[in-house]
Amino acid sequence: MSSAAIDFARQNQPRFLEELKALLRIPSISTLPDHNADTRHAAEILAAEMKRIGLKNVRLIETTHGGQAGHPLVYGEWLHAVGKPTVLCYGHYDVQPPDPLDEWLTPPFEPTERNGNLYARGAVDDKGQMYMHLKALESLFESGKGKLPLNVRVILEGEEEVGGEGIAAFVREHPEELKADFALVSDTEMFAPDLPTLCVGLRGMIYTEIEVRGAKTDLHSGMYGGAAPNPFVALAQIIAGLKDREGKILIPGFYDDVEVPSAEEKAAWKRLPFDEEHYREKEVGSPVLTGEAGHSVLERTWARPTLDVHGMPGGFTGAGAKTVIPARATAKVSMRLVPGMTPKKSFAQYMSFVESLTPKGVTVEVRMIHSGDPIVVGTDNPYVTAAKGAMREVFGKETVFVRGGGSIPIVGDFERHLKIPTVMMGFGLPDDNLHAPNEKFHIANFYRGIESVIRMFERLGG
């Protein structure tokens, strides 16, 4: 089925891609204060583009948390499709830090095309996917002579990678300003290349720091080794106590509220084209996969809680040898939560267990850095039906339902405060290297994403 908007989108593919590259050149790394100006610059560029394509009432919404200025939200709307549904398009313009830099084949903020992919930090997470929405809207405005087939609100945030407190507060405090029938989020991936996918569940998370302090100052390990506590050894003992060698988390009560997926959902997962050996070798690349016995890989990554350590700052990390017993050491530890669990209860269980695991001679402080609720969204609504139909046209295949192992806390906020369902229609691929060196976006999926959004919106407005 042809459409003037689709034609416009196809004719303008090269320009759309160049615009995306320009956006990817801005190192909007939200967790690094040195990049605050870059992050704001990305917000301003997007606001200008939203105005240009025809959205109204475009503005930056400042955020604050803990008394400190955050990164702004970008808002725009077009609300003149009388009697038609309203979509809330969400995306984020901030990105993860690019380190380790020396593992990138081309620099993270110099977008580079190779083998049909666009390589850059943020290519798929989430600048590229967020930009699909804007380019679909531009195509619909152009072909519709300044009108859209449905009502649209767009909200973009710059703090997704640092916990999203700003947008969470805005949704909680101003739900009327985001009033819509459903939300559209493109920040997930397809289960396999060419397989249209909707994500219907996400894990939540708690991201923490455990700081251990021993001696009052760094000490020489020759002189004091045998009498002074070693904070890294203490952290190792704590971490080793949190999770056993089979991947089972040992925090008392941690699994108590875990909701087991339905037999039907588990059966559908078994039918997905999943090659565990390919996944192990090509995606993970480790000798064996790890995790809880008795659960499949998809269950372990979608429907089971996990615990990971991301880094252990402190002490001597340079080349060579320094014989120091550091006064303190920190571990960055996060847990993924699944439906049934809550960040508050899980954190309390965790903190109390960490304290009980702390050896004598050191003191421990456990800090929550950020958290997000796990969620499961419904599949029985017209928005999911429109999304499936749109992707059937674009891909020529039926859509599969999957869950995601990561967290998109805003989806829970939309559900809780706006009382609307979210359609998670993402176009990433499993090997897109999210949060890792050589992040990429398959360029064909950028274009298919734009067309899927166009067709979905035309169906809902038709």
Next chain:
Amino acid sequence: MSSAAIDFARQNQPRFLEELKALLRIPSISTLPDHNADTRHAAEILAAEMKRIGLKNVRLIETTHGGQAGHPLVYGEWLHAVGKPTVLCYGHYDVQPPDPLDEWLTPPFEPTERNGNLYARGAVDDKGQMYMHLKALESLFESGKGKLPLNVRVILEGEEEVGGEGIAAFVREHPEELKADFALVSDTEMFAPDLPTLCVGLRGMIYTEIEVRGAKTDLHSGMYGGAAPNPFVALAQIIAGLKDREGKILIPGFYDDVEVPSAEEKAAWKRLPFDEEHYREKEVGSPVLTGEAGHSVLERTWARPTLDVHGMPGGFTGAGAKTVIPARATAKVSMRLVPGMTPKKSFAQYMSFVESLTPKGVTVEVRMIHSGDPIVVGTDNPYVTAAKGAMREVFGKETVFVRGGGSIPIVGDFERHLKIPTVMMGFGLPDDNLHAPNEKFHIANFYRGIESVIRMFERLGG
């Protein structure tokens, strides 16, 4: 008893101190390649000073190891005291890295006097103590009209803090060039302020890195948590397996060859003025002391092997949150060895046990960075007698014999290849912050050290 050399040393104290400050301003950090030029500069300054005071045949001796250029040795001699003993004066001009920089009250390479102390990296370890030897020799040359009471060789190294491979090779390959009757090393500390101390035993060490590799690249902990191995968790499990919560090392066979100190030596240690509570509160500053049950603090730090972790580089160590499962992580782990143990056997036991502790899903590589033998030196020789007599004159007290928890591998090399005993006569204090921020040297001890060396050499030549 007065002496022209002592008079000269006393008159020149202010100049000696200024010269030491100039030496301390050179950041001769041997482990950091960026400071290679500084390290060489320190060697050249010392060679010039050795020539100026009257030593002969002064030269830099280049070192290489593993095909790479090392930091030079500095050599000088005066061998015209016919029939008198020959001393080999040893010291090192390299220093530890100064980090964490923000804990220094004044910058590490801007020597600053406060409360009778000189604060700088290397003040006591070992530039200040090494410089005592040169200033004692200068005083003896000046008062002796260009002659010394005994024969002297001076050898200084610039790699003590990185394993001392260069001097070890030189001693092994050219023992005839260092032929002497005994060695004098001032790189240890006094047991208490005003208590003259000779060190008669040192722990050895092995300094290692354990590198764990999991996935082939960094992965997103949301997408892969539950299936991908986590190298930090693996390291925590390994480290927690190496040492129990009571401080006992669990490596099979590790304690088999440990020589227990004699009942007489242990009894002498009990008579030392050691206040465990003061040590805990003022030196270590931790809630309790740690270490093996059933052994006193002095036994634990002098005569028991230990295991410490110095840092765990890898992963995300910045501020905030990054949800990465790092592809690899490293732990810097060292063990102190005591008489009876050998680095070779202990490393083999350790490596094999680390491998057995490695969980599935990751690969491990254990690297030896450097090592040193533990040693015990004799106390029944004329050099120790002369040192005791000299310090009795300077301090007005009898000398105590202690051991050191740290390592001075060269002392073992002198014993093995030159067949000579070493007198370890040091003037540091327990709170001098070796290898830590705010390293200092008590200025009075700098002067007392110079006088002790003068009087010791006059006794041996008298």
